[in-house]
Ligand SMILES: Nc1nc2c(ncn2[C@@H]2O[C@H](COP(=O)(O)OP(=O)(O)OP(=O)(O)O)[C@@H](O)[C@H]2O)c(=O)[nH]1
Ligand code: SF4
């Protein structure tokens with residue numbers, strides 16, 4: 001595909017009907033501010049249309065894009081197309097929360113050119129969903145999947161969370177519960193799965209709860225068991241574990257938008273808290289709707305901070321991002337782009353990692369094995 | 385010279401020396417309120433963080449006394465901890481008197497006595513000061529009795545003071561003026577200046593701290609070091625205020641500094657005498673007693689490339705720490721380094737930290753050891769303070785280890801616990817002596833090696849901080865010693881070896897393996913740690929490989945955050961020493977000496 005290297009467009013919809021217990025994303029629940037936000041979004045697009053004229057992926061995330069009413073979603077996508085050229089065959093993804101959208105709304109999205117949905121099912125166990133503070137049930141999760149299929153979506157991704165504390169003091173039961181959720185997810189034959197280990201974000205209700213309770217997150221060994229078993233089960237079911245937390249039914253169903261984050265392709269992020277990258281400079285918007293709206297009212301780009309990556313920093317990022325993917329790092333391409341010959345400079349370290357069964361290094365690549373992916377952060381530290 | 389008074393503040397640790405110095409500094413107006421901070425003389429970061437004085441610090445205070453005359457009071461604040469006694473003794477060489485502080489609640493403690501003896505040896509005027517009288521638990525009458533009975537001083541001359549609240553400060557200043565004699569010495573005589581400290585300054589070369597006993601010194605003079613006859617032209621002389629303050633001249637009786645473009649660090653030795661090249665003094669000043677280190681450990685750079693850097697830094701560091709000694713050393717596991725002697729474990733800790741902070745070095749310290757004595761079959765005698773040089777066991781006829789006499793003062797309610805601890809540390813020949821109702825002095829003879837092995841921390845904890853402790857080396861006694869080696873993945877790490885008493889060897893081996901298991905982070909493969917005596921494995925532990933080390937999400941903003949974390953961790957990586965393919969953190973080497981109780 002010749003469109004492969006166009007930038008990606010990310011729109012951050014900073015609203016949710018209620019806040020989940022573990023969530024560290026920037027989103028708010030006062031949906032009365034949606035009109036302000038939409039106005040700001042239009043203004044922000046206008047400020048960037050010259051710098052970023054064309055995209056081949058569009059991603060509506062958040063927050064919860066699905067809190068927007070259908071006309072609003074229509075308006076957003078319409079504005080996108082009016083400001084930017086969206087390449088033919090572009091991947092257009094919207095994150096949906098179960099329980100938010102009607103079958104009819106889904107059909108509209110489909111008609112608007114949205115060709116990929118990710119559904120935030122998280123679990124198919126009501127107790128787990130309640131613990132996480134999700135507002136939907138397992139049943140609503142199932143219904144959402146069926147509705148999306150019925151609306152004609154043939155590229156469906158499910159988001160799932162594992163590694164919860166064991167409330168009854170029985171980590172084995174929690175673990176088995178996760179495998180049940182996985183089986184349920186597989187029964188819908190999604191094209192894509194994102195399985196995230198639960199992480200404690202500072203200043204979240206979950207962090208506060210756990211600080212006061214005897215419950216704790218899985219230790220290193222149990223986390224590894226979750227990670228490796230998930231990988232084994234999904235690969236046995238025909239999925240490819242192509243990134244630390246991501247699985248695709250085949251190579252064509254890998255998330256094209258996310259991949260841009262991982263290989264230093266430019267992307268533009270619009271909306272509060274969104275990050276952008278132009279190949280060397282990265283900048284980010286304020287994590288604050290009012291500040292963001294305020295700047296746009298004055299006609300300036302709402303930038304809260306920025307950094308220009310030095311070559312060393314680019315190299316370090318490329319290293320750790322590359323090592324988070326199963327493909328790993330192409331040694332020649334890496335040397336050409338980042339000026340470091342891994343084979344010459346890190347040959348000994350790569351040898352040690354290979355001997356420990358954490359990477360494979362043949363065919364001109366260094367690629368993490370399954371066990372290697374489970375400690376990708378270490379691989380990066382070791383090779384940096 | 386009649387207007388000069390040179391005095392030190394001495395006391396047991398924490399009895400309030402630096403706080404009293406604060407009040408004296410404030411009342412004489414040397415620092416304005418804006419620039420003032422508590423314990424202002426404790427100006428090293430490490431002193432402020434730990435809340436203790438490590439270096440003696442001199443400062444000149446202008447004071448108009450009740451007699452209407454102006455005086456210059458040269459005050460030296462000294463450290464209280466046993467490990468820094470050498471600082472105190474050097475300070476006293478430039479004084480005619482001391483303020484001996486006693487905490488009104490704690491009373492006389494082991495270092496009160498030790499420091500009193502130092503002052504007596506130097507024939508100094510002693511002004512007892514009872515500090516912290518503001519404390520609800522202050523017991524002035526009892527402390528007066530102790531001053532009488534235990535210190536042999538007249539309790540009626542003791543000044544009551546609260547350094548915290550500022551009571552008694554005027555009275556102290558007047559007593560300094562009236563009771564401490566002015567320095568004697570002829571400013572017209574040939575120059576005799578005693579070097580009592582020095583500090584390397586990147587711009588000015590070595591800054592020499594000295595006390596003039598005779599003569600006068602000014603910029604432009606050519607001076608000579610008695611020790612090696614090196615000569616230099618003086619660029620600047622001055623006195624200590626909070627910063628250095630340039631002066632026209634220093635005269636007999638004064639304390640001050642000399643800058644003479646001394647770049648050859650080794651020319652300057654504390655205790656040496658400086659005189660004029662053209663008109664030398666007849667004989668050098670007495671100097672200081674040679675200090676004998678009691679704890680030894682090797683220092684290695686974490687990156688072997690930094691060896692030269694380390695060598696230069698140690699030389700400069702030594703200028704400012706007269707009690708630190710070192711020589712070249714090398715280890716199979718850790719490469720080129722230096723064998724160093726320290727006055728105790730706190731001293732060792734401080735040296736390590738100051739080297740890292742002041743010289744930006746990353747270093748590893750081997751497991752500390754005392755100095756052992758061996759008589760060999762061929763009649764030779766060997767002194768060994770480095771387990772790497774442990775003699776071949778078959779050639780040893782007799783082995784000996786150093787013993788100390790520990791002097792402890794404590795409320796008698798802790799007696800049982802302390803005695804139990806001392807027995808556990810192989811203490812013998814105990815003596816007990818009631819100092820006053822409820823308060824005992826306890827002495828034990830103990831092997832020094834057991835004292836450096838976590839004794840001090842445990843003593844403080846069993847006496848809940850109410851006990852004090854001091855010790856003297858007494859002699860060497862026969863002992864049954866063995867060498868305990870540590871193997872990491874089958875490879876001996878010589879820097880982790882210890883010389884231990886045979887009866888303790890197994891237990892120490894178990895403890896070392898446990899501690900290392902806690903200190904060494906999981907790595908990509910399993911690590912086996914073993915303790916071995918001779919060829920026999922006496923203990924083992926295993927560190928399993930880590931299995932999960934990855935953050936779940938890495939999109940947009942996560943990338944910057946993740947990169948910053950990696951950049952930080954890359955720096956941390958430098959603090960790990962690679963031994964074979966295992967990275968061992970700096971902390972592991974000292975941890976081996978700690979037991980699980982703390
Ligand atoms: N209540 C009370 N506390 C005091 C007084 N003088 C000092 N302190 C406190 O005692 C503690 C130790 O004071 P320092 O002045 O650092 O003691 P030091 O003798 O210099 O200690 P080292 O230098 O480590 O030997 C600090 O917490 C002071 O605030 C006093 O008169 N009254
Ligand atoms: S729906 Fe998503 S963005 Fe909203 S609170 Fe829950 S986890 Fe956070």
Ligand SMILES: [Mg+2]
Pocket residue numbers: 401402403426436437461462463464
């Ligand atoms: Mg002090």
